[in-house]
Amino acid sequence: MENKLQINSQTDLNIHTLRALSRCSQSIHKQELTVIKSSGLTASQFEVLEVLFHLGDLRISDIIEKILATGGNMTVVIDNLAKDGLVQQCTDLQDKRVKLIRITEKGKALMEDLLPRHLDSINAIFQALTEEEKRYLSELLNKLTRVP
Known part of the structure; x- marks a missing residue:
């Protein structure tokens, strides 16, 4: 059976670029998660x-x-963070019907320990690029984000 779908060079380049971007994003996310997971948190809990x-x-x-x-x-x-004593629910003083989520002292202490290591991890990931390359990459990614 013959494949009749013809892919032009522009489409082929677009597919290659998308795959490279996806691989890069997955790789960076995996490296970034190493520090987060070492603290016992999931990515969502950390965020x-x-x-x-x-x-x-x-x-x-x-x-x-x-x-x-x-x-x-x-x-x-949030329930799991509350079970671990890292956050708590409290009533909004402005609107008693609203529940707010507050980080506890235990949560603050964890973040004070974790954030510097997380930032070091991010800095290590991007040390392969020059400042100019980082600015240009950021510009390009923002441009793609605005595509309808």
Whole structure:
């Protein structure tokens, strides 16, 4: 059986570029997760703690928006963090009907230990690029993000 689909050189280059971008993203994410997993956290748990550490108390919907997650498992992620004593729910003083998620002192201590190691990991990943290359890569990725 003969394949009748003809792929032109531009499409072939686009496919190659997409695969390279996907492989790179997976590789970087895997390297970045090494430090996070060493602390016993999942990537989602780390992201929740990081946003609470930097921004303070937030609604679950705000957390989802800030970390660009879907709401599907966020309640489970937060419940697990609460079981570990890393976050707690509290009532919003402005609107008693609203529950806020707050990082605990234990959660803050974990992040104070983990964040420097996480940042070192990110710096190690990107040391292969010059500053100019990082700026250009960021520019290109932002350009792709804006594609409809």
